[in-house]
Amino acid sequence: MTSKKTYTRPDTVLAVAGRDPDNNFGIVNPPVYHASTILSPTMDKFENRIPFEGFGYGRNGTPTQKALEDAVAAIEGAHRSIAVQSGLAAVTGAIVGFLKTGDHMLVTDNAYGPARRFANTTLKGFGVETTYFDPMIGGEGLAKLMRPNTKVVYLEAPGSQTFEVQDVDAMAAVAKKGGATVIIDNTWATPLYFKPFEHGCDISVHAGTKYIVGHSDAMMGIISCATRAMFETAKTACQSFGFHAAPDDCYLALRGLRTMGVRLRHHEKSGLEIANWLKTRPEVDKVLHPGLPDCPGHENWKRQFKGASGLFSFTLRDGIKRPAVAAMLDGMDIFGMGASWGGYESLMIPAHPDQYRTAVPWPEGKQLLRVHIGLEDVEDLKTDLAEGFERLNRAHNA
């Protein structure tokens, strides 16, 4: 049966949102509608469609896509959400609607690399200027960078390689006062562990590819909007570009979303356990996990977030060089080396913020490893890491 009440407790919302079994033969999950052409019964209905409502053409949305959008909007507290083909499409589609030639955008220096590339190439070419700011600059620091033409303030808390957690409350308030739209990349925390609209953000973007899909088998982007006006701006931009979320991928994302609560609790517990274990290792310098005091912005995380996911980084003691790191990474048994994260499996990659950071340059030669702690048994993960450190030490001392 279709639930009639409105629920607020996250696990229940995850289970009931975006489902309508009463209208689907009692089948639990929304069906996958494959569609390009969608027929209208009358000429009047064909010519007088209500913008952004119903289903008129496959590219602009299907009931499968709408089910996913409704579910994410319910869990994040958005007016409406928009599903698009990838996380990066969510980032670019969300930003572009709020800017025009001559405008200025402020972007946190720890933002996702391809988002920076979009600003530095495409937006720059269209006459939009971008300034990067120190993620730890706070509200007062941000206020000094605001210009009359600053139309977007772009946050990512924490950034997905160096994990500084911005003071979102303070920064959003400053941005709003200056008339800018606040967009946050909320991929790390997911709609469960950070509530962007309770902290002054206007738009939240997700690489649904990560924890929402949760199984490393589909690409997905989500744009969640605080108000009807913001939704119309973002949806218009996405429609203009022809952005589209494919029905099978929407189905996979919706199926992943149902178990995101239990998965995240496991990622969080194991992630913190491994983070604390790494702190005891002599090879490790700092553990950049928002839940630990070493991480810049840990206090902001404590005050503004509801939990931690399974992605964090650690730096290695000074003097450890690339060949030693390669000896560790090349021999890992469980930890895979690959882009993306948020699936059930553990990953570890070298990260190179020195190649893109501008406002706060990364210390030269400082080795950074990013881990995603998956759902495997935590003791097996520790063994894999301990054996990796043995290889690292052997190569370092050779």
Ligand SMILES: *Cc1c(COP(=O)(O)O)cnc(C)c1O
């Ligand atoms: C992966 C990622 C994206 C982009 O998502 P895709 O689905 O890979 O396009 C955006 N932001 C963050 C923080 C990410 O980790």
